[in-house]
Amino acid sequence: xxxxxxxxxxxxxxAAMELPDGVYVNLGWGIPNLIAAYVPSNISVYFHSENGxxxxxxxAKTGEEDFDLVDAMKVPVTLLPGGAxxxxxxxxxxxxxxxxxxxxxxxxxxSERGDLxxxxxxxxxxxxxxxxxMDISVGAQKLIVTMEHTAKDGLPKIVKTxxxxxxxxxxxxxxxxxxxxxxxxxxxxxxxxxxPGFTPAEVQAVTEPKLRxxxxxxxxPLKLR
Amino acid sequence: xxCASTIQPxxxxxxxxxxxxxNMPLKEKVCPTIDAAVADIPDGATIxxxxxxxxxxxxxxxxxxxxxxxxxxxxxxxxCGTGEGELGILFKNKQIxxxxxxxxxxxxxxxxxxxxxxxIVLELVPQGILCERMRAHxxxxxxxxxxxxxxxxxxxxxxxxEIRGKRYILEQALGADYAFIRAQRADHMGNLIxxxxxxxxxxxxxTAAKFTIVEVEEIVxxxxxxxxxxxxxxxxxxxxxxxxxxxxx
Numbered sequence: 483x484x485x486x487x488x489x490x491x492x493x494x495x496x497a498a499m500e501l502p503d504g505v506y507v508n509l510g511w512g513i514p515n516l517i518a519a520y521v522p523s524n525i526s527v528y529f530h531s532e533n534g535x536x537x538x539x540x541x542a543k544t545g546e547e548d549f550d551l552v553d554a555m556k557v558p559v560t561l562l563p564g565g566a567x568x569x570x571x572x573x574x575x576x577x578x579x580x581x582x583x584x585x586x587x588x589x590x591x592x593s594e595r596g597d598l599x600x601x602x603x604x605x606x607x608x609x610x611x612x613x614x615x616m617d618i619s620v621g622a623q624k625l626i627v628t629m630e631h632t633a634k635d636g637l638p639k640i641v642k643t644x645x646x647x648x649x650x651x652x653x654x655x656x657x658x659x660x661x662x663x664x665x666x667x668x669x670x671x672x673x674x675x676x677x678p679g680f681t682p683a684e685v686q687a688v689t690e691p692k693l694r695x696x697x698x699x700x701x702x703p704l705k706l707r
Numbered sequence: 708x709x710c711a712s713t714i715q716p717x718x719x720x721x722x723x724x725x726x727x728x729x730n731m732p733l734k735e736k737v738c739p740t741i742d743a744a745v746a747d748i749p750d751g752a753t754i755x756x757x758x759x760x761x762x763x764x765x766x767x768x769x770x771x772x773x774x775x776x777x778x779x780x781x782x783x784x785x786x787c788g789t790g791e792g793e794l795g796i797l798f799k800n801k802q803i804x805x806x807x808x809x810x811x812x813x814x815x816x817x818x819x820x821x822x823x824x825x826x827i828v829l830e831l832v833p834q835g836i837l838c839e840r841m842r843a844h845x846x847x848x849x850x851x852x853x854x855x856x857x858x859x860x861x862x863x864x865x866x867x868x869e870i871r872g873k874r875y876i877l878e879q880a881l882g883a884d885y886a887f888i889r890a891q892r893a894d895h896m897g898n899l900i901x902x903x904x905x906x907x908x909x910x911x912x913x914t915a916a917k918f919t920i921v922e923v924e925e926i927v928x929x930x931x932x933x934x935x936x937x938x939x940x941x942x943x944x945x946x947x948x949x950x951x952x953x954x955x956x
Contacts, residue, residue, distance in 0.1 A: 532834060533759045533907050549761055550905040556760040567903055569910045569938070570759065570785075571842045574835030578855060597858075609822045609829050611786075611810035616861065617835030620854045651858035 485679030487631070488660040492706045495520040496675075497586055497628050497658045499703070501527050505583035506576075508532065508618055510600075511555060512588035513628040528564075530582055532573045532614040537565025554614065577614065578621040585622035587615060589629040589657070591644045594691035596654040596666040598627060599646035612649075619650035631659035631688055638690045640664065640671070661685050663702065670694055675702045710743050711735040712946050736897050737926060737947045741771040744920055744948040748772060748885065753781035755841065755912040756794060757888040763905030764793045765889040767922045767950035772887075773797055779804045783841070783883055785834065785908060787811040787818035794818075803827065807881065809834035833861060838911055840881035845914025845943075853878045886916035889950075890939070893923040894930070897944030898937045906938065913943040922950035 488496070490513050498520035501507060508530045509517055518540070521527050529538040531553045538553060539560035547558035561567075576582055591599040598619055602610040619625055633639055640657060656674075657664040662685045663675040673682055673695035682699050686692075712734055738744040745768055748754070754772075758764030773796045780803045787808055788795030797803050798817035805828040811818055821827045832840070833855050843851055852875035856862045866877040888909040891902040899921060901909060913919045926949050 531904070533762070533904050535904055548903065550763070550903040552760040552762050552904055554760060561903075567901075567906060569838075570834070570907045571838035571911045574838050578835050578839075578853075607823070608813075608819050609811045610831065611808075611812060612831055612833050612861075613810040614834040616833035616855045616859070620857075648859040650855075 488677050488702075488704070489706070491516060492704055493628050493658055493660055495704055495706050496663065496702050497626060498522070500626055500656065500658070501525070501584060503527075506530055506536070506581065508577065508582050508585045508622070510585070510587035510615065510618070514586040514588060515555065517586060517628075530573070530576060531559075532570065532577060532618070534568045534570055534573045535559070535561065535565065536568070536576070537562045539565070574614070574617050577617045580621050580623060582618075582622055584624045584626065585618045586626045586628060587618065589627040589639065589654075591639050591641055591646050592627055592629075592654050592657050592666075593644045594640075594642055594666070594671050596652045597644050598625070598649045598654050599644040600627075600649045602647045604646060615649050619653040622653070624655045625653050626656045626658060627654050628658045631661040631685070636688075638688055641690045661688070664689075664693065673699055675700050677702055678704065710738040710746070710946055712738075736945060737895055737949075739948075741767045741922070741948055741950060742774060744768060744922075744946055745771040745775050748775060748777045750777050751779045751781075752777060752885055753783070753883040755883045755886040755888075755908075755916055756782065756784040757886070757907060757909035757912050758793060759785050759907040760904070761789070761793075762903070763889050763901070763907050763909055765887040765920075765922050765950075766793065768887045768889075768920060768948070769794060769797060773800055773802070776800075776802070778802050781805045781807075781883075783807045783837075783881065783912075785809050785837065787815035789814035790816055798827075801826075806830070807832055807837070809837045831861075836861075836878055837881070838908065840878055841908075841911045841915035844880035844882040845911065848880060850877050850879050852876065881915065883912075883916045884918065886912035886919040888912055888919060888921045890921050890923045892925045892927060892932065893921060893944070893947045894927050894932050894941075895947075896929050896941035897921070897939075897947055898929075898932050898941045899923070899939035899944060900932060900936055901938055910939045913939045918945045919943055920946040920948070922948050924951065925949075
């Protein structure tokens with residue numbers, strides 16, 4: 483078996499397995515935006531967009547775009563039967579008020595107690611932007627972060643304490659990376675699955691905090707190759 | 708050309724209605740042109756602008772304000788334009804001195820240049836808190852406790868309180884002199900309906916400004932909108948102008 487880290491699409495495929503039937507979900511920018519394509523056809527998931535859409539469907543076909551119906555990334559989308567439109571404040575009643583079952587965001591750093599940093603790289607040029615990430619992180623019933631396990635320079639993105647500007651504290655429940663599925667628990671980080679071919683020791687070597695795990699850690703059940 | 712309805716800071720028209728309600732004519736809110744709709748915006752005004760993701764921006768009013776030339780403006784908007792589009796033209800013209808925004812945006816070329824040069828003051832606000840601060844102002848709530856931003860730089864310097872075992876920060880209500888918004892359809896009283904995700908910030912801003920100017924795709928006779936579907940009731944709207952669906956992208 484070849485041993486390579488997951489692609490972004492494979493991370494999205496694994497994250498989609500975390501969605502039970504019937505949940506209301508918000509997907510953030512980056513890898514999370516790929517997840518909708520991997521939701522199994524036998525379950526129904528209702529997508530929320532913070533600009534005032536619930537029941538958002540796939541991207542609009544070329545030639546059928548309606549630029550009054552766009553997602554939070556400006557992409558023309560569609561509305562599924564049962565969908566609804568509402569104002570931005572009602573959209574955030576849903577985020578902050580704890581009405582969304584699962585939210586999946588990208589991450590720059592996650593700490594061992596579940597702090598998330600995902601909106602600004604220190605020293606980056608320009609004003610930056612928060613968007614809806616802080617409201618979503620605080621309010622989600624379950625928050626999943628999908629990201630590469632390490633930064634471009636090889637340094638761990640799962641750290642003891644975040645050094646990047648925080649999005650929210652103690653908000654992350656599960657981290658899904660190109661190497662592992664990790665749960666944030668009161669006792670610390672628990673390694674639930676590893677990427678095919680990788681060992682817990684190899685994951686630990688690129689993770690700053692200590693990972694707890696069972697004697698045998700299963701591999702992620704991926705279909706994508 | 709001017710418009711019949713004018714701003715009356717602080718009191719709107721309530722006093723007039725009470726004192727002279729029996730023979731007061733219905734206030735004319737429909738304005739003949741875009742330029743007339745923005746003619747009396749003074750230098751230094753604070754203005755809220757609706758719109759998100761390219762949808763629901765009052766682009767015709769923005770272009771009118773660019774022609775009108777008011778300067779030293781304080782702006783409240785989710786983002787800061789895309790090139791010259793949306794708010795971009797007002798930044799390009801250097802009409803804006805300060806911004807409250809959630810996501811200025813990578814396409815906000817003119818804003819970013821002036822921000823980097825230290826010419827513009829930015830207050831960065833989480834998107835839902837931007838909504839809620841305006842909603843609070845419109846609802847007469849001066850401040851509120853919020854969980855968003857606790858332990859982050861957003862919470863820095865703000866009063867913090869523990870309520871039922873959780874940490875919260877005090878956020879202040881946010882109002883403005885004007886709201887520039889876009890809707891799909893108005894009647895002559897200013898009742899509004901919106902279209903799809905072009906609704907976004909527009910209804911909130913209508914409640915939070917002293918004087919709300921709306922550009923609409925269509926103006927219909929009063930009574931023609933189904934009262935069950937009206938999103939913004941007329942009490943929140945002061946001036947209406949027809950603006951066919953031209954987009955400045």
